Amino acid sequence: MDRKMSRAAHHRARAIFPGGVNSPVRAFSAVDGEPFLVERGEGATLVDLDGNRYVDFLMCWGALIHGHAHEAVRTAVNEAAGKGTGYGLSCGAEAELGELVCDAFPSINRLRLVNSGTEAVMSAVRLARGYTDRDKVIVFEGCYHGHSDGLLAQGGSGLSTFSIPKSGGVPGSTVEHTLVATYNDPASAERRAEDTGDGLAAVLVEPVAGNMGVVPPEPGFLEGLRELCDRTGAVLIFDEVITGFRVAWGGAQERFGVRPDLTTLGKIIGGGLPVGAFGGRAQIMDRLAPLGDVYQAGTLSGNPVVAAAGAAALRLLRDAAPYARLDDLARALAEGLESAGQSAGLPLRVNRCGSMLTGFHTADRVHDYASAQRADRGRYAAFFRAMLDRGVLLPPSPFESAFLSTAHSPEDVEFAVAAAHDALRSCS
């Protein structure tokens, strides 16, 4: 597959943007690849600058549950843009998006719209701290909650309870209030909670982990976190930036039947435009300015074009209820990938929740960060490149989720499975 134009464009971009990109994973370094640049998206297909076509299982990191350039979303964007692209004042479209979110999530009585998932989680944590008047937050190894300082933490070494920064530029004092527990291990969260004395403000978790590859919650995990928060008075925050409207209309909290105090959203609710939101119990949310003392603001928050696109995307989900069909498509892809692994004699285990899935190149069960990290990165990288050359785009990292959309057909899945058989033979 020839990618001359992409190569030249990426070369130019490297003179302007660090690494040639505006978000690191786009550089394809985790798969030892050369990134292509997108010319356009059509439904389930991406077209690159050289005119190569790919069946897209990245789907803008899960934001595009209706595929690229869906007509209803496009029309909503065009109509909204015709009336102005931003006012910095309240508008009608925001309320429409907000009502759809509150309708889907019974745990959300009040909502605030922001501009990214990062902002949503950062603000939800600030609110939880303000509400409880405590500082400590428990997070889980392998989860991602955006790139705000306090959440770029990793567990300290050995028996240390204190976290250390995961990025340059983050002061140790910023992550000292962030404690890291083990995913799917509620007892580890209990131990971390004890370390805080009476200082636990919040437990923050991806209810289905998507950022160490897909790792679904085991029975008792989310329930255990709910109990911990009930007992300690800490705020339970579900980061549903990926899973909201993805694993069910009402997100992971509907699918697994555990209700958080606060929920963060993003990705799907913007219809592919930049967005985030956080919401929950009125008693907590009403501590936000202008009603309360917890400050949070945004010039472009509740932007009319974003809100119109998001509302159009959510209306489609509400009216078409595509979740059973998405589940069938994703199951077919998961089973096809596993059988391709078997026939090539290479271990490939697929973790899946609804239409999000990851094929881990390992023979072992993946249930937390440590087990995810045992997957073979080199093999994934070779597999990713072989699939790309066969016209299938997977996530450009072994520890990310692939996504199906309502634009994918059973034929797209068959095409990908056939490509996987061929690709895995070439890597074995």
Ligand SMILES: *Cc1c(COP(=O)(O)O)cnc(C)c1O
């Ligand atoms: C993508 C993501 C974020 C960050 O959202 P951005 O819009 O990229 O800032 C936060 N949490 C989770 C679970 C995510 O997947």
